Amino acid sequence: ATELASEVIQITPELAEWLITYRNSHNRPVRKTRVETFRRIIESGRWQLLSQGISFRKDGTLNNGQHRLHAIMAAGRAVPVMCVFGESDNAFGVIDTQSPRSAGDCISIEGIPAGAGLAASARIVMSFNAKARNGLFDNSDVIEFTRSNPDFTELEPRSVTNQARAKFKRCSFGGIHAAYYLIAKNTV
DSSP states (O other), X not given: OOOOEEEEEEEOHHHHHHHHHHHOOSOOOOOHHHHHHHHHHHHTTOOOOOXXXXXXXXXXXXXXXXXXXXXXXXXXXXXXXXXXXXXXXXXXXXXXXXXXXXXXXXXXXXXXXXXXXXXXXXXXXXXXXXXXXXXXXOHHHHHHHHHHOHHHXXXXXXXXXXXXXXXXXXXXXXXXXXXXXXXXXXXX
16 A cells, blocks of 8 residues: 655745756656646736645655646745655556546536636637737636626627527637627627
8 A cells, every 4th residue: 555645845946946857757748838827826826725736756756746846936936835745656647647627617617507618708808808818818717707707607699609600600609709798898
């Protein structure tokens, strides 16, 4: 049986760099967009201590969490991170292999119907209103937008959507809903 130990550690940019340099020998290539998402979360003050943090094998090799560590370095700020020690060598093969929770899933969990379509629509509206962000919005951005804009989720452009779909075969619900919302808000 594997015995795991866990501890919350304040990870500084310097410690993150040391861990990446000396303990990160068995990981996939770094995804810059994932690092950027975590960096924005840290810099905006939305970082939360969660059960999902970073983990190490019994020999001290980093098993999971390199994107968080890179983000801490990029943000230049220390944050608390749940660290798990003592994972077996074969644990790597099952970490992060399942489907991630999408923004649409999160919206549906909030009890709002049409979560996937609304998530796509919210990203379009947010991109329109904040062009400098290049459309990089994580799930928490989408959830915050839908919570802060109840008129967005209450808007029912179903008949407009059906008419547009009949006329323009490739129109998505998200695109039509976003356009309808922006027009209704007189922001276009």
